[in-house]
Amino acid sequence: MTNNSTIDNYLNMDLLRFTTAGSVDDGKSTLIGRLLYDSKSIFEDQLEAIEEASNKKGKEYVDLSLLTDGLKAEREQGITIDVAYRYFATPKRKFIIADTPGHVQYTRNMVTGASTANLAIILIDARNGVTEQTCRHTIIASLLQIKHIIVCINKMDLVNFSQDVFEKIKNAYLQFAAPLNINDIQFIPISALHGDNVVEPSTNMPWYTGGTLLSNLENVNIENDADFQHFRFPVQYVIRPHSEKYHDFRGYAGRIEGGILKKGDEVIALPSGIKTKIKSIETFDGQLETAFTPMSVTLTLEDDIDISRGDMIVKPDSIPHTAQEIELMICWLNEKKMQPGGKYILKHTTKEAKCIIKEVKYKININTLEPITDNRDVGLNDIARVVIKSASPVFYDTYSQNRSTGSLILIDEFTNETVGAGMIQ
């Protein structure tokens, strides 16, 4: 029995990446466990394994956090240290969860998880309301330009499913978040432990009609979040087969990081500034008339011009910024402090260059977003506004316009570690 509707279904499924930040105390692991369990994404052998581990630890209930805490050190200490990725799917969408620890010393992990997320879930304990941790998570989500936030007000069972409590927290949160310019915030009253409004609608809160967490995750509109206006094609690799059939083939391989491209379009290669036209859009599966972000394709051009990795192909009517001096918001990821005036390797799209830290303008208080100017030492987990100068020009957009062409990392030239994550302002 070939079931065509099954095939059509999975060929049409969407992908949504979301991040959850919080601690075990907020019920974050329980919430993820509940999503996975109620959407039937936990397997029996995984359940048995965590049941056994829970028993070994003398716990009376099945500790769903053991599902997400994968490393030995994490299980021993009962904490989440690193970003863990979890996967589940419904017939409509496939979901990738970046599950990150919520404590302040793990800001770098929150930033990492948020860097690829379409949506963030912020958990609030209904008994505690908006806390410093809530503010920190929200500020990080807004800095990383996550377009959609779902605030789950959890443990509603412990406040008698009170609408009044829910509304008060909602108002307090909206007041705090107003200056952050987040355009889509939803609020859902839940009980992760009992499953109210997670996958199944709650019968305990008839006053709430906004849909379950899962239905919100399935239906949030992310189609317009990507930048389809400005074509951006950082060249990743030059393909020259040198074979008999493709003797003169010279293709520029890369992923479209913004916009839409049609065969025949006029384009400009940066940094040379030379104009040419798209001769063909090549893929293993045949030539395309149109391609768009985030497709990986190979472009051939009408004219033979010198283009290599790190160059960018764009359209004449939407040229990105070009500069050597760039201002960014940076999250420091390394124990070794940022060295003002120090040299680092900058990695931006497919381009690499040396750079120096020219100026630390201010650090921000990650709990309040207020600038700190009396201490400009940038250490692990600090977020600061800095100016860097690159050895060669960088073609960029602001991070708020395009996450790919607006982000960069700094690498320590001696240890090779990734030490900074920058969002271009």
Add this chain to the structure above:
Amino acid sequence: MSSYRLSHLKQLESEAIFVIREVVAQFENPVLLFSGGKDSITLVRLAQKAFWPSKIPFPLLHIDTGHNFAETIQFRDELVERVGVKLIVRYVQDSINRGTAVEEKGPNPSRNALQTITLLEAIEEFRFDACFGGARRDEEKARAKERFFSHRDEFGQWDPKNQRPELWNLFNGKKHIGEHFRVFPISNWTEMDVWQYIAMENIPIPSIYFSHKREVVNRRGTLLAKSDYITLLNGEKYEEKQVRFRTVGDMTCTGAVESDAATLEDIIREVSMARNTERGTRADDKRTETAMEDRKKQGYF
């Protein structure tokens, strides 16, 4: 904008192609670790897509435990021929003969752990600086925290507590001499995604993934295929069952599942209803709670 929407499989494909191209651009001497299983077969297809119309610009490396399903080896050789890619094979038996690896004792001595030794020897012999693997984060809890670009020290070891942060799609492949990277382009795929992709792309896979009759022995809940590498214990006997394999590995630790799934669509339906993870059929993971993390730290796949 709905006409400019990519399905989840196409997005995962594009991400994997991006990662594969990044490796070839950043490293001098990459290699693809090929097991003959569906994940590495999928990787080969993605590598073809990444460089078309050029051929795949790196070889495949198969670490042969000697405990193979005959169907897998035949399939491997046909694939290499069809795709036009170079294959390197290194044998665990050679490491044992050299004395760098020691065979396990017991009724089903597994060479699974020994593969690590042979693999690290091959990496040193050929000076590979990046090894593509088909591991996925959904497979196992230690793998859930693995990076796309996973750094290995000069002893080939993984340090899970000291991994490089990986943000956006900016992959840092910088390393000191003697170190190398393991790279996992299908990190974000699930078992279901791989099957859906194989069906969508019509990618050939070894016959042992489909339902067939085979003699198996039930050892502590794992159905092991009859082979020369397994000694029956007291009271054990082979029985013929209708089975298929969900993973392809060393015959001494890869369990079969009873199944009638004869087509890819059957398999997809079966996987969607499965109540156990695919690695649940792997005896090597059941040895301890952190068996995978322990092996990965040593340099396992």
